[in-house]
Amino acid sequence: DAGITQSPRHKVTETGTPVTLRCHQTENHRYMYWYRQDPGHGLRLIHYSYGVKDTDKGEVSDGYSVSRSKTEDFLLTLESATSSQTSVYFCAIAEDGTDTQYFGPGTRLTVL
Amino acid sequence: SQQGEEDPQALSIQEGENATMNCSYKTSINNLQWYRQNSGRGLVHLILIRSNEREKHSGRLRVTLDTSKKSSSLLITASRAADTASYFCATDATGFQKLVFGTGTRLLVSP
Numbered sequence: 294d295a296g297i298t299q300s301p302r303h304k305v306t307e308t309g310t311p312v313t314l315r316c317h318q319t320e321n322h323r324y325m326y327w328y329r330q331d332p333g334h335g336l337r338l339i340h341y342s343y344g345v346k347d348t349d350k351g352e353v354s355d356g357y358s359v360s361r362s363k364t365e366d367f368l369l370t371l372e373s374a375t376s377s378q379t380s381v382y383f384c385a386i387a388e389d390g391t392d393t394q395y396f397g398p399g400t401r402l403t404v405l
Numbered sequence: 406s407q408q409g410e411e412d413p414q415a416l417s418i419q420e421g422e423n424a425t426m427n428c429s430y431k432t433s434i435n436n437l438q439w440y441r442q443n444s445g446r447g448l449v450h451l452i453l454i455r456s457n458e459r460e461k462h463s464g465r466l467r468v469t470l471d472t473s474k475k476s477s478s479l480l481i482t483a484s485r486a487a488d489t490a491s492y493f494c495a496t497d498a499t500g501f502q503k504l505v506f507g508t509g510t511r512l513l514v515s516p
Contacts, residue, residue, distance in 0.1 A: 393450045399447055
């Protein structure tokens, strides 16, 4: 998976609790992305980063925040998890000047 | 809103047959990409076609792009059981790789 890891791989949590998902890369790529995948919706972009401390919103950013303090790490935080955030979350990376994204293995999150 | 819509939603064929999947999108794009996802795994990039290209080949894959119709097709020739997966098109309209994915086509290739 192109030097991308995601942690945890599975998580079950309760409504109202904060949750942080981590994406770690060893490729030193500039761009990093968080997507969620739900049946019938394909993948939808939550947030992305184009450099350390440079982030922007995607299509479905409400209820999510991100941080990138180092090139290799991109954190996704659900400030107060809701059942509608039950999903599979994928991180992706891309090198500057290319158009190909490389995906991590995903995190399955269940919010009860 | 989803930019890419794919059809069929599911496709079942025999090994050796060709598989064709179609993708339609709504706005002007910089490029269109196809990805494969095996069950329970992350997506893998297959091929990219730019807005000024009409056809592209990679091994057993052939992609066409018709910007006037805002549509693309992916052809997999001589399918193998290992091609069983979901296939997604993704478009980049901004040039910053903010990809918008379609809902995917589930391909089943039977031995």
